Amino acid sequence: PEDIRVYEFAEACGKSPAEVITVLFSLGMMVTKNDFLKQDELEILGEEFGIEVTVKDALEDVNYIEDYHGEDVDESSFVTRPPVVTIMGHVDHGKTSLLDKIRSSKIAAGEAGGITQHISSYTVEKNGQKITFVDTPGHAAFSAMRARGANVTDIIIIVVAADDGVKAQTEEVISHAKASGCPIIVAMNKMDKESANPDMVKAQMAERELTPIDWGGNTEFIGVSAKTGEGIDELLENILIQAELLELTADPSAKAKATVIESSLEKGRGPVANIIVQNGTLRIGDNIVCDTTFGRVKAITDDNGRPVKELGLSETGTVLGLNEVPTTGSIMVVMDSDKEARDIATTRAEHARAKELSKSTKVSLEEMSGLI
Numbered sequence: 628p629e630d631i632r633v634y635e636f637a638e639a640c641g642k643s644p645a646e647v648i649t650v651l652f653s654l655g656m657m658v659t660k661n662d663f664l665k666q667d668e669l670e671i672l673g674e675e676f677g678i679e680v681t682v683k684d685a686l687e688d689v690n691y692i693e694d695y696h697g698e699d700v701d702e703s704s705f706v707t708r709p710p711v712v713t714i715m716g717h718v719d720h721g722k723t724s725l726l727d728k729i730r731s732s733k734i735a736a737g738e739a740g741g742i743t744q745h746i747s748s749y750t751v752e753k754n755g756q757k758i759t760f761v762d763t764p765g766h767a768a769f770s771a772m773r774a775r776g777a778n779v780t781d782i783i784i785i786v787v788a789a790d791d792g793v794k795a796q797t798e799e800v801i802s803h804a805k806a807s808g809c810p811i812i813v814a815m816n817k818m819d820k821e822s823a824n825p826d827m828v829k830a831q832m833a834e835r836e837l838t839p840i841d842w843g844g845n846t847e848f849i850g851v852s853a854k855t856g857e858g859i860d861e862l863l864e865n866i867l868i869q870a871e872l873l874e875l876t877a878d879p880s881a882k883a884k885a886t887v888i889e890s891s892l893e894k895g896r897g898p899v900a901n902i903i904v905q906n907g908t909l910r911i912g913d914n915i916v917c918d919t920t921f922g923r924v925k926a927i928t929d930d931n932g933r934p935v936k937e938l939g940l941s942e943t944g945t946v947l948g949l950n951e952v953p954t955t956g957s958i959m960v961v962m963d964s965d966k967e968a969r970d971i972a973t974t975r976a977e978h979a980r981a982k983e984l985s986k987s988t989k990v991s992l993e994e995m996s997g998l999i
């Protein structure tokens with residue numbers, strides 16, 4: 628829908644653009660010949676002209692690339708890949724601190740106002756097995772970022788401060804988590820506190836259909852403390868058990884496909900994309916296309932900011948070399964040639980621009996009559 632212009636439609640059904648415009652005008656819809664037709668307008672025109680209208684995605688020919696890594700695959704080259712685990716929860720319940728403890732770093736203390744404002748991701752190792760974590764902000768203003776986190780993830784950890792219980796963003800996170808269909812682990816944090824009340828958390832979560840295993844449900848609840856480190860081993864072991872059940876596999880020899888979780892324009896570095904690799908291996912020199920942007924991978928840094936030559940399955944890092952800042956949530960795909968990558972990105976960019984233009988020149992009949 629919205630991918631065919633008035634004159635293209637007219638051409639396709641052997642009418643003149645004027646005929647198409649007249650039909651829509653008589654029904655109160657103002658369009659010009661360059662405007663894109665909406666689904667309902669297409670239906671009306673179909674009825675009016677007595678033709679059957681089926682809508683094909685104009686970008687079908689370029690958008691297939693995001694799936695093509697899954698086609699013609701040789702299953703024998705698949706290997707187990709690390710899980711991507713997203714940490715979500717209400718503001719200040721200790722998501723970043725928990726991740727800090729897991730990585731033995733000190734990020735939460737260095738954040739502006741102690742509030743996470745970006746999605747960040749880290750790969751850690753436990754018993755020789757990798758786990759990639761995605762940290763999300765709990766603040767109410769960042770729900771789009773949380774939704775994005777939910778898209779790339781295999782397992783969701785809902786952090787609930789055991790002294791505070793279920794709060795507004797906990798509720799929001801529960802619905803994201805359920806909608807994602809991912810296994811959920813509840814980490815009851817701040818267990819070191821005198822006022823910690825894990826039974827309260829369990830009861831509140833059970834009311835929301837996340838019932839603890841020891842209460843006869845099937846959700847794992849683990850008491851942890853980002854301060855003392857209590858329960859963290861158990862949490863990590865649990866993640867690995869869940870991951871094993873999911874049988875996550877991918878092909879390290881495939882051309883890489885990754886998801887952009889954050890992006891920015893950095894002084895002296897240009898467009899920077901923070902990605903998680905979902906399939907294949909991304910290497911320096913690869914030709915990439917990412918939504919409407921393209922380029923060649925110039926440099927890769929790992930989650931510690933160290934330069935690396937490649938990123939493997941489920942690994943996370945930043946990529947330099949795109950011509951523009953890609954939209955977060957978009958898919959980065961490696962193409963065979965520089966030209967291929969450029970052509971796809973350009974087609975998409977032109978299409979997006981035309982659509983934007985068509986929006987801004989469209990005036991409704993009501994607006995028109997207001998002018999007369």
Ligand code: GTP
Nearest residue numbers: 718719720721722723724742743765817852853854
């Ligand atoms: P947002 O990113 O703003 O959503 O917060 P967050 O969930 O990442 O919380 P953060 O890790 O920034 O921690 C919030 C506060 O709780 C900080 O002052 C931490 O020191 C404190 N805190 C986190 N975990 C624990 C814990 O296990 N025990 C105690 N006592 N304090 C904790």
Ligand code: MG
Nearest residue numbers: 722723742743
């Ligand atoms: Mg945080």
